[in-house]
Amino acid sequence: MSKLEKNIDILRKYIGLWLGFDQKISFFILTWSQRMWKSQVVQDLAKEFLWDYFINDFLYIKDFSFELQKEHTIKVEMKNDETAKTLYSDYNYQDLGTREINSRLQQSPSGKAKILLIENIERMTIGAINAFLKTCEEPLANRIIIATTSNKSQILDTIISRAITIPFGQNDYIVDQNILADLESLVKVLDSDENIHKKHLALVDLSKKWYTTQVLDYLVSHYLSQNNFQKVEKRLDVKKMYKSNVSLDSLLFYGLLY
Numbered sequence: 001m002s003k004l005e006k007n008i009d010i011l012r013k014y015i016g017l018w019l020g021f022d023q024k025i026s027f028f029i030l031t032w033s034q035r036m037w038k039s040q041v042v043q044d045l046a047k048e049f050l051w052d053y054f055i056n057d058f059l060y061i062k063d064f065s066f067e068l069q070k071e072h073t074i075k076v077e078m079k080n081d082e083t084a085k086t087l088y089s090d091y092n093y094q095d096l097g098t099r100e101i102n103s104r105l106q107q108s109p110s111g112k113a114k115i116l117l118i119e120n121i122e123r124m125t126i127g128a129i130n131a132f133l134k135t136c137e138e139p140l141a142n143r144i145i146i147a148t149t150s151n152k153s154q155i156l157d158t159i160i161s162r163a164i165t166i167p168f169g170q171n172d173y174i175v176d177q178n179i180l181a182d183l184e185s186l187v188k189v190l191d192s193d194e195n196i197h198k199k200h201l202a203l204v205d206l207s208k209k210w211y212t213t214q215v216l217d218y219l220v221s222h223y224l225s226q227n228n229f230q231k232v233e234k235r236l237d238v239k240k241m242y243k244s245n246v247s248l249d250s251l252l253f254y255g256l257l258y
Contacts, residue, residue, distance in 0.1 A: 058114075119147075122149045152165070190202070
């Protein structure tokens with residue numbers, strides 16, 4: 001199985017877990033290289049989970065930066081509406097604002113969930129991102145938001161902190177065997193019977209050696225695979241507060257408390 005196939009399976013499992021346990025932490029950012037067919041992968045998975053309700057329950061925000069030679073704005077796919085004006089001649093898309101997108105998400109799904117795909121979220125305008133932030137912070141049950149990016153470094157920290165990041169690109173940290181070995185060792189310590197101070201020391205040491213957000217993302221993935229949503233929420237809380245004035249040591253210690 002190729003790396004791409006493995007990561008598609010990871011995303012498939014995440015979506016299945018979220019739908020199965022009716023969780024509200026439902027914002028994912030997929031990091032990709034520019035040459036990968038990211039949007040098609042998400043659409044295929046959405047069809048797999050939504051079945052006959054795909055037409056009504058899948059919303060697609062497409063990046064038209066190249067076609068229109070403009071800054072990325074909110075563009076949503078039209079569904080069988082021949083009277084609507086098209087945004088771009090080769091597509092049937094509607095130019096909507098973030099408030100209208102949020103309104104669509106708040107409508108009850110026809111099936112078991114609504115899935116929103118945001119293409120190249122790093123190119124969205126600051127205004128659109130800020131307006132969309134509340135949706136990421138307080139998502140409704142059975143709503144899944146999936147964003148793709150080719151440049152994670154350009155995404156606002158406030159957005160990154162609210163998402164579960166799934167790295168698909170060859171240059172993402174998860175393929176680095178050195179950090180992967182360190183992360184696996186860390187998980188063994190955290191899941192052991194060692195006292196909380198030793199666990200805290202191991203977490204702080206690794207966070208100072210590697211990027212803290214990478215360590216937290218890995219822990220989120222680990223506990224999600226175990227269906228331990230309490231620990232997932234705690235690690236996401238730490239991510240949200242990471243850029244605050246709280247010291248790293250104190251913040252990571254808080255993240256160990258159940």
